[in-house]
Amino acid sequence: MSPALSPAGRRTAAAVLTAALLVPLAACGNDDDNGDGAEKAAGDSAPKADLTVLAASSLTDVFKTAGAAYEKENPGTKVNFSFAGSQELAAQVKQGAPADALVTADTKTMDGLESDTGAPSVIARNRLVIAVGEGNPKKVSGLKDLSDSELKVVLAAPEVPVGRYSKQILDDQKIDVRPVSQEPNVRAVLSKVELGEADAGLVYKTDAATAxxxxxxxxxxxxxxxxxxxxxxxxxxxxxxxxxxxxVKWLSTPAAQKILKNAGFEKPQQQ
Known part of the structure; x- marks a missing residue:
């Protein structure tokens, strides 16, 4: 039989045991101080998956940057984008195209897909500008100039969000424009001006900024x-x-909003 410990001996043994138990806890605390624990938590915050996101053409450049940032924050997740005019994306959704999320350039298109989507949230805003050739050779100064019959103007088709916005602002100002063509998305409008096939076109500010x-x-x-x-x-x-x-939730975070702002987009009204 082992001899009984004296009170002093029992206190010494208890102190040794307590110290031994605190060592692993201290090690865990050191990991947190180094930031490793926080990084793992951030990396594990979203389920890993290969995502397909249908997105409006005007988001082409900024979403490539945003997608790369999201993948970096969430290792193991891959974000694949399919860009097209919002009306084309809506048709794809109705036809059952395999995808995980949708971002359109207007609320009207999204509202028409209420039975196919979760609750939408506005992640950004944009404005229109008149795109003209380098140096503005035709001296376009405002919307009224677009009614000049000698000016080759290109617009997006009215069923496209940017085309609908264009029609809205021209109708509000009572300006009659006869476009030489109506394009399926904003990038096609911009391309016509870039190539010199049109003298002017109405596009989003952010698209013009890419050219x-x-x-x-x-x-x-x-x-x-x-x-x-x-x-x-x-x-x-x-x-x-x-x-x-x-x-979708990440698109409203400060990290995503900074990327959108740097590309020229404006914050949603509620932010």
Whole structure:
């Protein structure tokens, strides 16, 4: 039988045991101080999945940057984008195209898909400008100049959000424009001006900003302009519902909003 410990001996043994138990806890605290624990938490915050996001053409450049940032924050997740005019994206959703989330360039298109999506949230806003050739050779100064019959003007088709916004602001100012063509998305309008196939076209400010070496812009006063809103939503047919919801939610975070702002987009009204 082991001899009984004296009171002093029992106190010494208890102190040794307590110290031994505190060592692992201290090690855990050191990991947190180094930031490793926080990084792991951030990386594990969203379910891992290969996501397909249908997005409006005007988001092409900024979403490539945003997607890369999201993948970096969430290792193991891949974000694949399919860009097209919002009306084309809506048709794809109605036809059951396999995708996880949708971002359109207007609330009207999204509202028409209420039975196919989760609750949408506006993640950004945009404005229109007049895109003209480099140096503005035709001396376009405002919307009224677009009615000049000698000016080759290109617009987006009226069923496209940017085309609908264009029609709205021209009708409000009672300006009659006869476009030489009506394009399926904003990038096609911009391309016509870039290539010199049109003298002017109405595009989003952010799209014009991607082609500053080939086009100039004429600002449209706020009182004559329209505000484009970009809602994002998950798709009910997504096979990665949690991962899709995490990405849509991330689009409203400060990190994503900074990327959108740097590309020229404006914050949603509620932010």
């Amino acid at each position: 500053t070496e080939k086009v100039d812009t004429v600002t449209i006063p706020d009182g004559e302009n329209a505000i484009a809103e970009y809602p994002a939503a998950t798709l009910k047919t997504s096979e990665h519902a949690e991962a899709a919801a995490a990405f």
